[in-house]
Amino acid sequence: MAEQTTHYYVPSQSHWPIVGAIGLLFIAIGAGMAVQQLGSEAQSGGWLLTIGVVIIIAMMFGWFNDVIKESDQGLYSAQMDRSFRQGMSWFIFSEVMFFAAFFGALFYIRTIAIPWLGGASNNQMTGQVLWPEFEAVWPLVTTPSGDTTTAMGWQGLPLINTVILLTSSVTLHFAHIGLEKNNRKQLTSFLAITVVLGVIFMLLQAQEYVEAYRHMGLTLSSGVYGNTFFLLTGFHGLHVTIGTLMLFVMLWRVIKGHFSPDRHFAFQASSWYWHFVDVVWLGLFFFVYIL
Amino acid sequence: MNTATTTPEQHGAEHHDHKPKGLMRWVLTTNHKDIGSLYLGFSFLMFLIGGAMAMVIRAELYQPGLQIVEPNFFNQMTTVHGLIMVFGAVMPAFTGLANWLIPMMIGAPDMALPRMNNWSFWILPMAFSILLASLFMEGGGPNFGWTFYAPLSTTYSPDSTALFVFAVHIMGISSILGAINVVVTIVNMRAPGMTYMKMPLFVWTWLITAFLLIAVMPVLAATVTMVLTDKYFGTSFFAAAGGGDPVLFQHIFWFFGHPEVYIMILPSFGIISAIIPTFSRKKLFGYSSMVYATASIALLSFLVWAHHMFTTGMPVAAELFFMYCTMLISVPTGVKVFNWVATMWRGSLTFEVPMLFAIAFIVLFTIGGFSGLMLAITPVDFQYHDTYFVVAHFHYVLVTGAIFSIMAAAYYWLPKWTGHMYHEGLGKLHFWASLISVNILFFPMHFLGLAGMPRRVPDYALQFADFNQLVSIGGFAFGLSQLIFLVVVIKCARGGKPAPAKPWEGAEGLEWEMPSPAPYHSHTTPPIVK
Amino acid sequence: MHKLISVAVLSAMSFLATASGGSPFNLTTGVTDISHRVYDLHMTILYICIAIGVVVFGVMFYAIIKHRKSKGATAAQFHESTKVEIIWTIIPFVILVTMAIPATSTLIEMEDNSQSDITIKITASQWKWHYQYFEHDFGFFSLLSTPSEQISNQAQKSENYLLEVDKPLVIPTGKKVRFLITADDVIHSWWVPAFAVKQDANPGFINEAWTRVNEPGIYRGQCAELCGKNHGFMPIVVKVLPQNEYDAWLKEQLAQVEVAKQAETKALASTLTYEESMTLGKQVYLARCAMCHQPNGQGIPGAFPPIKNSPMALNDKQAHIDIVLHGKAGTAMQAFSNQLTAKEIATVITYERNAWGNDTKDVIQVSEIINREVK
């Protein structure tokens, strides 16, 4: 229930949303064309995409800058702050559903599609007639059409990465406590550590990909094992990248002296996002690597 | 304006007080009413474009044989007609209504996140320009049905598929942002005293719709992403050779798709629940059961998706599960219908245009619901599936359901929006013309389907000729009837009898306590709701 | 008024009830036990819905007529009653349960594919059906046989316009025939209304369905899943014969397979002339290739490449033979090596290399189709 406020604040007009819409137009057309132009000489799509991304980044800076300014002028009420927080939580919920769809695909493939290809359930004839050689196992290292690959173990890099991400969640939490207790030193140092851990995670993940492509014959197109592996870890990696960037911006703002113990929506949002990314990783580690 | 303003707040208010003029007003606006109007205008434009495509379909199907379009283009028309009507006409119309009405109804000054509101609108024209432009590319636009089943949409699709995918992506961003805005507005911006169980049903139904949107639009985004990687990056999510399954596509799509169809009907329920009591001059019967029924429909909608896939070869246990769950949805939906009838019972009824559309909605939507129930019966769905019986079902729930409710809403709130009464005579003409033609258009489709005409075909066997001709004539008549609506709206916006604050005797709600037209800013100070 | 409506509804009901078989208004009763049960289920549920509709709308229209303001009605005050709300939650629920029971038993019977007498593997591809008699080494393709002049309105449409094929599936009466349904490219769906069988043909998977037909006759259906451009031109015709006629038919077919094999070897040794090749090649092209590459050889830009002036058809003979034999994986271009005879393949390639101004003067000989995998 909205608490008693005497007056509402309605933000003034802004040109950033329309800039953002145009940015998305460029991204959609650019990405679409770039994908169609894969393997050809043409590069117009890539350029349009780049322009779109630049516009969106500019928009984010501009937009948030306006918001920060307005907030600094004390224009925002506690109610606005709640709106932002709730908005962010719902956005994260939508991201959860996005990952849920990919996890759903993974579960379906493992528990239904592959056994059926091997002749389970009401698909005996599928196995017998269409794929007599096929063996239904997971990880699927040999596809029904006979392509082979190797599975990624969970020991080694993935395990290290798990530790790194978990640690980063803890350090971020300490940074937050520092902020709330107005201990700027604790805030800055722990936030910096978190950013570094994020970067290390990404580097290791890149390393793992290189390993997979160079030495293991595990690629995005290695049947459903490779598909689910790279799509899930890839989208997670993308989110880590975004999260790290967000935290990096927060670090920069912290160093500039922004945020106070009771007003730090942006920091809070980035930290929620980071914890969310962390939880997704745990799911990944469990369902993609270990099981 | 409130006099007790503190200086910082004045800043924001000032900016808004004088309405900016010209094009930039619309491009930059953060005002919920402006954005609402933009959504509604855009939606009507899309309705005309999608309708024009339907006219191409109906013209081709007027007679057996191939007359005016070639089969591949026909498929593009079917596909883009479905996509535009669903994502371009119905959903934005509801978002437009939400924008206009929710802040007024809950006593808020505006939506919670006004700039994001502007952004979510302006993404839409971008997305649909891309979609429409792809029709003119070499190889044509999307031709795989609005359901874009793999592998027709992957390995065998036209080159433009990547554009389709990214257009759907940004359209999804728009819907998600719009829905977040609605949820946050409702949860956080209600005036003091406006408890959840005092909210008008339109607000309630939209709250639940918004939840559905945030839950399933990301799933759609994931689906198109897998289509993209399957087509262009060598993955095989939907190809058996790599260990995937084309039916996986359908599971994910319909996990989105079925809640999606309720996204297109729940706000209608809210609208009808506002109009029926007004013109019955009697309080809505069973308010709280309406709320619970809506919530149950939304929850059940996550458990029924595979009723679109009965013929895909699921094991019998799964078929039974989905059949039972689907049938169950009739119960809460029935509660709604009964409540509306009970509201009318022993009321004091009058029949202005909004009421006419609302009554037509109840009858015709229920007919669509009945055919839905028939489709839910798995063994019989084997006969109905992918025939015109299904086409008849969903046009009853979508056209005489969703679209009729939107028309009803437009007539109901036009006086509040424009400050003028619409032309009652023209409105009645629009209603009767629509009512008659829409039934000539869609009712015979039941017979066509039962007699065995498959959907998505550009040509058909001779025994279907007579009904198809009738259906097409109904279609042209229904299309032309909508031009009357255009005239009514334009006339009403430009002038007409001035509307009082509460033009309908029996109306209740905060929006009717404001002057007509509603002031540019809704509630600058929160009203107190008792 | 509501009396009038119920009269109208009742007469509609009786009309629907009497309608059977090929009614233009209603579902077919079909020719199998299952199809009859499905029909009965359909009618039962329809009647229940109509009955509910009559009650609900009857009440509503009564209110509309009696409780109007113009008749001086004043609004009552009630707006809640837990009792009636519970009643109208439970009654529909009970109705649903009574519907679910026969639906469940019918469904379970439909899905029981065991103990069949004959098995036929049905493979769909753009835009034709292939029927393989599983117990015999024998199968054939079945394609739309309506001439394109009828479709383009240049000729009178025949009685079974769009519902006729060159070679129908043949099955016997009274036997449980099991279908193994799959596809080579996209999803199709095999549907014969008179059998109440509709089952998707998913590439890479086999779905099962079955039928036991009581009456001999010719039954027609269509592909029921959007499968691309010619989805509307993919009919199914099933000829159901009494057992003895079926046996005779099967015997004759098996004999013909032998004859065809011999013709094949003979063709290998013979030499094709240009004229002969072009005539036969044109026939094959129009029947099998023109739906994609178009009769004028120009294809559909962006979807199907032109053969006219295609570098492959003008120069690279080996590649040309290869693509026709083996198709191109991941595109709509399918392998024709076991869809056409070697002679047909040779002549269609000759035709493509010489028609529409391609004029290479190449004449492909059957012996050049050596790579052909004999099935």
Ligand code: HEA
């Ligand atoms: C607004 C959109 C909307 C709505 C509200 C519905 C509502 C329902 N739909 Fe529909 N449906 C679609 C849009 C919608 N549908 C679309 C677009 C498709 C096709 C997609 C495609 O393939 O392109 C489709 C397809 C579709 C199918 C798949 C058919 C097929 O492809 O084979 C099925 C099957 O179960 C189905 C069932 C139902 C049911 C049971 C309801 C129920 O919610 C209806 C409940 C309502 C009532 C039953 C009436 C009122 C109730 C009473 C008066 C109470 C008493 C009644 C009884 C006890 C019987 N729908």
Ligand code: HEA
């Ligand atoms: C809310 C959604 C919605 C709405 C409003 C409509 C509205 C209409 N639809 Fe809809 N339709 C779908 C959603 C919708 N449809 C979907 C989801 C599909 C499935 C697609 C698929 O299979 O993938 C479909 C498929 C579909 C088919 C089946 C196509 C096929 O299977 O091949 C047909 C065929 O008749 C059809 C007809 C119509 C008609 C005549 C209207 C009319 O109501 C439209 C009336 C409106 C106008 C005509 C515009 C206004 C007037 C003018 C622009 C003036 C010009 C007028 C004239 C020239 C007469 N639609």
Ligand code: CUA
């Ligand atoms: Cu094959 Cu439709």
Ligand SMILES: [Cu+2]
């Ligand atoms: Cu559904």
